[in-house]
Amino acid sequence: xxxxxxxxxxxxxxxxxxxxxxxxxxxxxxxxxxxxxxxxxxxxxxxxxxxxxxxxxxxxxxxxxxxxxxxxxxxxxxxxxxxxxxxxxxxxxxxxxxxxxxxxxxxxxxxxxxxxxxxxxxxxxxxxxxxxxxxxxxxxxxxxxxxxxxxxxxxxxxxxxxxxxxxxxxxxxxxxxxxxxxxxxxxxxxxxxxxxxxxxxxxxxxxxxxxxxxxxxxxxxxxxxxxxxxxxxxxxxxxxxxxxxxxxxxxxxxxxxxxxxxxxxxxxxxxxxxxxxxxxxxxxxxxxxxxxxxxxxxxxxxxxxxxxxxxxxxxxxxxxxxxxxxxxxxxxxxxxxxxxxxxxxxxxxxxxxxxxxxxxxxxxxxxxxxxxxxxxxxxxxxxxxxxxxxxxxxxxxxxxxxxxxxxxxxxxxxxxxxxxxxxxxxxxxxxxxxxxxxxxxxxxxxxxxxxxxxxxxxxxxxxxxxxxxxxxxxxxxxxxxxxxxxxxxxxxxxxxxxxxxxxxxxxxxxxxxxxxxxxxxxxxxxxxxxxxxxxxxxxxxxxxxxxxxxxxxxxxxxxxxxxxxxxxxxxxxxxxxxxxxxxxxxxxxxxxxxxxxxxxxxxxxxxxxxxxxxxxxxxxxxxxxxxxxxxxxxxxxxxxxxxxxxxxxxxxxxxxxxxxxxxxx
Amino acid sequence: xxxxxxxxxxxxxxxxxxxxxxxxxxxxxxxxxxxxxxxxxxxxxxxxxxxxxxxxxxxxxxxxxxxxxxxxxxxxxxxxxxxxxxxxxxxxxxxxxxxxxxxxxxxxxxxxxxxxxxxxxxxxxxxxxxxxxxxxxxxx
Numbered sequence: 110x111x112x113x114x115x116x117x118x119x120x121x122x123x124x125x126x127x128x129x130x131x132x133x134x135x136x137x138x139x140x141x142x143x144x145x146x147x148x149x150x151x152x153x154x155x156x157x158x159x160x161x162x163x164x165x166x167x168x169x170x171x172x173x174x175x176x177x178x179x180x181x182x183x184x185x186x187x188x189x190x191x192x193x194x195x196x197x198x199x200x201x202x203x204x205x206x207x208x209x210x211x212x213x214x215x216x217x218x219x220x221x222x223x224x225x226x227x228x229x230x231x232x233x234x235x236x237x238x239x240x241x242x243x244x245x246x247x248x249x250x251x252x253x254x255x256x257x258x259x260x261x262x263x264x265x266x267x268x269x270x271x272x273x274x275x276x277x278x279x280x281x282x283x284x285x286x287x288x289x290x291x292x293x294x295x296x297x298x299x300x301x302x303x304x305x306x307x308x309x310x311x312x313x314x315x316x317x318x319x320x321x322x323x324x325x326x327x328x329x330x331x332x333x334x335x336x337x338x339x340x341x342x343x344x345x346x347x348x349x350x351x352x353x354x355x356x357x358x359x360x361x362x363x364x365x366x367x368x369x370x371x372x373x374x375x376x377x378x379x380x381x382x383x384x385x386x387x388x389x390x391x392x393x394x395x396x397x398x399x400x401x402x403x404x405x406x407x408x409x410x411x412x413x414x415x416x417x418x419x420x421x422x423x424x425x426x427x428x429x430x431x432x433x434x435x436x437x438x439x440x441x442x443x444x445x446x447x448x449x450x451x452x453x454x455x456x457x458x459x460x461x462x463x464x465x466x467x468x469x470x471x472x473x474x475x476x477x478x479x480x481x482x483x484x485x486x487x488x489x490x491x492x493x494x495x496x497x498x499x500x501x502x503x504x505x506x507x508x509x510x511x512x513x514x515x516x517x518x519x520x521x522x523x524x525x526x527x528x529x530x531x532x533x534x535x536x537x538x539x540x541x542x543x544x545x546x547x548x549x550x551x552x553x554x555x556x557x558x559x560x561x562x563x564x565x566x567x568x569x570x571x572x573x574x575x576x577x578x579x580x581x582x583x584x585x586x587x588x589x590x591x592x593x594x595x596x597x598x599x600x601x602x603x604x605x606x607x608x609x610x611x612x613x614x615x616x617x618x619x620x621x622x623x624x625x626x627x628x629x630x631x632x633x634x635x636x637x638x639x640x641x642x643x644x645x646x647x648x649x650x651x652x653x654x655x656x657x658x659x660x661x662x663x664x665x666x667x668x669x670x671x672x673x674x675x676x677x678x679x680x681x682x683x684x685x686x687x688x689x690x691x692x693x694x695x696x697x698x699x700x701x702x703x704x705x706x707x708x709x710x711x712x713x714x715x716x717x718x719x720x721x722x723x724x725x726x727x728x729x730x731x732x733x734x735x736x737x738x739x740x741x742x743x744x745x746x747x748x749x750x751x752x753x754x755x756x757x758x759x760x761x762x763x764x765x766x767x768x769x770x771x772x773x774x
Numbered sequence: 775x776x777x778x779x780x781x782x783x784x785x786x787x788x789x790x791x792x793x794x795x796x797x798x799x800x801x802x803x804x805x806x807x808x809x810x811x812x813x814x815x816x817x818x819x820x821x822x823x824x825x826x827x828x829x830x831x832x833x834x835x836x837x838x839x840x841x842x843x844x845x846x847x848x849x850x851x852x853x854x855x856x857x858x859x860x861x862x863x864x865x866x867x868x869x870x871x872x873x874x875x876x877x878x879x880x881x882x883x884x885x886x887x888x889x890x891x892x893x894x895x896x897x898x899x900x901x902x903x904x905x906x907x908x909x910x911x912x913x914x
Contacts, residue, residue, distance in 0.1 A: 112779060113779075116782030116785065120789050140808065141807060142797055143796075146794065149793050150793040152792065153788070156785075160785055226809070228808055228810045228811065305811065305816075307819045309819075376823075519835075519843045519844045520834055527842075531842070577842060578837075580841070584840070764822045765822075
C-alpha cells in the first residue's frame with residue numbers, strides 16, 4: 110500500500126500547489142472560475158491527504174514493517190492504541206498529521222466563511238494553499254512516511270515515555286492549536302492583499318482564533334499533566350524549549366484576542382493586531398521547527414530531522430513577506446480614534462498586551478539565544494529555569510493583577526471616584542487575605558504570597574462583576590436571580606466566558622505558586638521495614654515485586670502511606686523496562702488529596718529487586734490539583750465564549766448583507 | 775500493488791475533475807469576474823461598522839452605568855457624543871430619498887415609505903435619535 114500513500118501525497122502536493130498558484134493568479138486577475146477551481150483543489154488536497162493518512166494508519170495497526178516508519182516507531186508487543194498514536198510519535202508521521210489538520214482546517218475555513226466577500230476569499234485560498242503546499246512538499250520530498258524496506262521480524266517500538274494515555278490526546282490538541290493559527294493568519298494577509306480596510310476578517314476568524322487558542326491551552330495543560338505523571342521528575346513544566354514552543358504562540362494569541370477587542374470596539378490597534386497574527390503564526394511554525402529540526406535535545410523533540418533548514422527558511426520567508434505586506438498597507442491600517450484615557454478598559458488591555466508580548470519575546474530569547482550562540486560562536490549556552498522564573502514573576506504577576514483591574518474599569522474613561530468604589534471590596538479582601546496568609550506562615554515565599562493576594566483580588570473582582578451584572582440584568586428584565594444570571598452570560602458570552610477563563614488562570618496561578626513555592630522535598634534510601642517522614646506524612650517501605658506486561662518488565666516498590674494515626678493506603682512507585690526499545694521509564698506513584706488538593710509524589714530509583722535498598726524521592730505539593738481543575742474551568746470558559754450567539758449572528762448578517770454574494774462550487 | 779496504483783490513479787482523476795468542475799459546469803459564462811467592493815460598498819461597510827461600534831459602546835455604557843462602574847458624571851459626559859455619533863452613522867446609512875415631484879392631484883393618499891431594516895435587534899439597545907442632553911438612568 111506504500112505506493113498508494115506516496116501517490117496520494119503527490120496528488121495532495123499537486124492540488125495544493127495548484128491552489129496556491131492558480132488561486133493567486135485568479136485573485137490578482139479577478140478570474141471567478143479559476144478562483145473556484147483553486148478552492149476546489151484545496152478541498153481535493155484534503156481528500157488526498159486523508160487517503161495518505163489512512164494508508165499509514167492501516168500500516169501501523171497491521172504491523173506492516175515493510176514501512177520503515179512503522180518498523181522504527183512500533184513493535185509487535187505495542188498496544189493498539191499506541192500504534193495509533195505512533196502516527197504523531199515520529200517525524201514523518203507527525204508532519205503528515207500536521208498536513209491533514211492543515212488541509213482539513215483550510216477546507217472548513219473556506220467553506221464556512223459565508224460572510225467573506227469574494228475578493229477576500231479569493232486571496233485566502235492561495236495563502237492556505239501555499240502553506241499546505243510547503244508541508245506537502247516536506248512529506249513528499251524531505252521526510253516521507255512511505256519509505257519501504259525488507260520487513261524485520263519486529264520493530265524498534267515507541268519511546269517508553271510516549272506510551273501513555275496522554276499521548277493519545279496531548280499532541281493532537283497541540284496540533285489543532287498550532288495549525289489553527291494558520292486560518293486567522295491567512296484571512297489577515299488576504300485582507301491586506303485585497304486592500305480591504307474593514308474588519309470582516311476579524312469577524313470571520315474570531316472563532317477560529319479562539320478555537321486554536323483553546324486547543325493550544327488545553328494541549329499544554331494535558332502535556333503538563335503527562336510530564337507530571339509520566340516523565341517522573343516531580344514537576345509539570347520544565348521550561349523545556351519544546352514546551353516553550355507551545356507557550357509562545359499561545360501568549361501571542363492571548364494578546365491578539367484581547368487587542369482585537371479594542372479594534373472591534375474602538376477601531377484602534379489595526380497594525381498591532383496584524384503584527385500579532387503574524388507573530389502567533391510564525392511562532393507556531395517555529396514550534397514545529399524546534400520539535401523537528403533536531404537543534405534541541407529534548408524528550409519532546411524528534412532526533413536529527415532533515416526538515417529543520419526548510420522550516421527555518423519558511424519562517425524567514427513568511428516573516429519577511431508578511432511584514433513587507435503590513436508595511437505596504439500602513440496607510441490603510443491607520444486608526445481614526447485615539448486612546449481617551451490611560452485609566453480605561455482599553456488602556457488595561459493595552460498594558461496586558463505589552464506584558465504578554467514582553468513575556469513571549471523574553472521566552473523566545475531564552476529559546477533562541479542558545480541556538481544563536483551555538484550557530485554563531487560555536488559555544489553551547491544553556492538558559493536555565495531561574496531566567497524564566499524571574500521573568501515569569503516580572504511580567505506574570507502584573508498580568509495577574511491586571512486581570513482583576515480590567516473588569517472593574519469602564520471603557521473610554523473612568524473617574525477616580527468610580528474606580529475607588531469598584532476597587533474597594535476586592536482590594537480589602539485581598540489585603541485581608543495577605544495578612545492572614547502571613548500569619549499562617551505563607552510569608553516564606555514573597556512571590557507566592559503576592560500571587561495568592563493578587564489571585565484573591567482577581568477572583569473577588571470577577572465575582573463582583575457577575576453579581577453586579579446579574580443585579581443589573583434583573584432590574585432591567587425582572588425574573589429570578591438564576592434567570593437573570595443565565596441571561597447575563599448568554600447576552601455577552603465573550604465577556605463572561607472570558608471572565609471564566611480568567612478564573613481558570615487564577616486557579617492555575619494558585620496551583621503553580623502552591624506547588625512550587627511551598628512544596629516540600631525529601632530524598633532517602635530505605636530498606637524494607639524502614640520509613641521516612643515528609644511534611645507530616647509517614648512513608649513505610651514494605652518490599653518490591655516484579656511483573657510483566659505485553660511489552661515491559663514492571664518493577665514496583667510498595668509503600669504504606671499514613672498521616673498521624675490515619676492510614677492513607679499503599680502506593681507503588683517503580684520502573685518499567687522495555688526490551689524492544691532498550692529503554693526504561695520511571696513509574697511514579699501519586700496520592701491525591703481531594704480535600705486539600707495536595708499531592709504526595711513518590712519516585713523510586715536504584716531499585717534492588719532482591720530485597721535490598723531503594724532510593725526514594727518524595728515531594729509534597731500543596732494545591733497542585735488546582736492546576737488540573739483550572740483545565741476544566743478553562744474548557745468551560747472557552748466553550749461559553751465559543752458558543753454561537755443568534756443575536757450577534759443577526760447583527761453581523763445585517764452588517765454584511767451587501768457582501769452576501771458567496772463563492773459557490 | 776496493481777490495486778494500489780489503480781486507486782491512486784482514481785484519486786488523481788477525482789482531484790483533477792473537482793478542480794476542473796467550475797469550468798466543466800459553465801464552459802462559457804457571461805461574466806467571469808470576481809466581485810470586488812466598489813467605493814460605495816466600501817463606505818457603506820465602513821459606516822455599518824462604525825454604527826455597530828457606536829451602538830455597542832452605548833449599550834456598554836448604559837450597562838456599566840447601571841452596574842455602578844461608571845459614575846453619573848462620567849455617564850453624562852460620555853453618552854452625548856456617543857449618541858450623536860450613532861445617530862450620524864444611522865442617518866448616513868439611510869437610503870437617500872429623492873425630492874418628491876410636485877403632486878399632480880392634491881386629493882391623493884400618500885404611500886407609506888418602505889420600512890428601514892433595524893440595524894440592531896429590537897431587544898438589544900435603546901433606539902437611536904435620543905435627546906442630546908440625556909437624563910442619567912436610575913442607579914442601583
